[in-house]
Amino acid sequence: MxxxxxxxxxxxxxxxxxxxxxxxxxxxxxxxxxxxxxxxxxxxxxxxxxxxxxxxxxxxxxxxxxxxxxxxxxxxxxxxxxxxxVSVSRGALPITRGGRTLGLRHAGDSVGSGLREELLIDSVSSFAGIRTEGDTMAIATNAAMLSPRGTDRQMGFADLGVAVLVASYLDVNEYVCPGLARQDRDAFDRATILLESVGLGLSG
Known part of the structure; x- marks a missing residue:
C-alpha cells in the first residue's frame, strides 16, 4: 500500500x-x-x-x-x-513532545475516559474542521468508514490513527482510551508499543 x-x-x-x-x-x-x-x-x-x-x-x-x-x-x-x-531514514528523526493528556472517544461511544479534557472523534457529516465545547475538542473525520465492524457507534483503530496524526496539533503527550482497550486487549497492547515509537503514551 x-x-x-x-x-x-x-x-x-x-x-x-x-x-x-x-x-x-x-x-x-x-x-x-x-x-x-x-x-x-x-x-x-x-x-x-x-x-x-x-x-x-x-x-x-x-x-x-x-x-x-x-x-x-x-x-x-x-x-x-x-x-x-520501505521508506527508512538513515538517522533518527525529531518528534515534538506534547504536554497534555487527553481522553479519547468516538462520538457514539457512551464510555468516557474519566478525564476533564477529551478529544472526540466525530463524523464529517456533523461538521467540518475542529471545534471546542468546554473541555472537549471534536475533530471531523470519516474514520468510522474504516471500521471493520462497519459501525460509527464505537471506537476503532482508525480513530486512534486520526488521534496520532493530530497529536502535535493539540500538544498531546498521552491518550486515555478505555473504549478501545475493552474491545481487543491484545491489539490495544500492540498499539501502545507502536505509539511509544512516536513519543505518545496510550492507556485504557
Missing part, C-alpha cells in the same frame, strides 16, 4: 493506493479536519498503519522516510502478517 497526504482549506486527506498484496478498504481516503503540514513522518506512518491495518500487507510506502525504530514497530504491530515499511 502506498500513502500520500494532501492539504487544502485547513483540512487534510491521507490517501491509500492499493497494491497486489493488500485488501480493499471501504474507502481509500481518510479525511481529517485539520491541516497536517509539519506532522512528523513517523506519526504519519503510524497514523496510516492504524487507519488501514485490516487491509495492509506486504510493502508499505509512506510520503517521507521514517526512523528505523518506527519501521520496526510497524512490522511488529502486525505479528505474523508481513508488512514492511
Amino acid at each position: 502506498r500513502f500520500k497526504t494532501t492539504t487544502a482549506n485547513h483540512a487534510s486527506v491521507l490517501s491509500a493506493e492499493i497494491d497486489e498484496f493488500d485488501g480493499c478498504p471501504p474507502v481509500t481516503d481518510l479525511e481529517i479536519g485539520v491541516a497536517l503540514d509539519g506532522v512528523s513522518p513517523d506519526r504519519v506512518a503510524v497514523g496510516a498503519t492504524l487507519a488501514f491495518a485490516p487491509w495492509l500487507a506486504g510493502p508499505m510506502e509512506v510520503p517521507k522516510p521514517v526512523s528505523a525504530l518506527t519501521a520496526q514497530r510497524i512490522g511488529e504491530f502486525f505479528g505474523m502478517r508481513w508488512v514492511h515499511c
Whole structure:
C-alpha cells in the first residue's frame, strides 16, 4: 500500500493506493479536519498503519522516510502478517513532545475516559474542521468508514490513527482510551508499543 497526504482549506486527506498484496478498504481516503503540514513522518506512518491495518500487507510506502525504530514497530504491530515499511531514514528523526493528556472517544461511544479534557472523534457529516465545547475538542473525520465492524457507534483503530496524526496539533503527550482497550486487549497492547515509537503514551 502506498500513502500520500494532501492539504487544502485547513483540512487534510491521507490517501491509500492499493497494491497486489493488500485488501480493499471501504474507502481509500481518510479525511481529517485539520491541516497536517509539519506532522512528523513517523506519526504519519503510524497514523496510516492504524487507519488501514485490516487491509495492509506486504510493502508499505509512506510520503517521507521514517526512523528505523518506527519501521520496526510497524512490522511488529502486525505479528505474523508481513508488512514492511520501505521508506527508512538513515538517522533518527525529531518528534515534538506534547504536554497534555487527553481522553479519547468516538462520538457514539457512551464510555468516557474519566478525564476533564477529551478529544472526540466525530463524523464529517456533523461538521467540518475542529471545534471546542468546554473541555472537549471534536475533530471531523470519516474514520468510522474504516471500521471493520462497519459501525460509527464505537471506537476503532482508525480513530486512534486520526488521534496520532493530530497529536502535535493539540500538544498531546498521552491518550486515555478505555473504549478501545475493552474491545481487543491484545491489539490495544500492540498499539501502545507502536505509539511509544512516536513519543505518545496510550492507556485504557
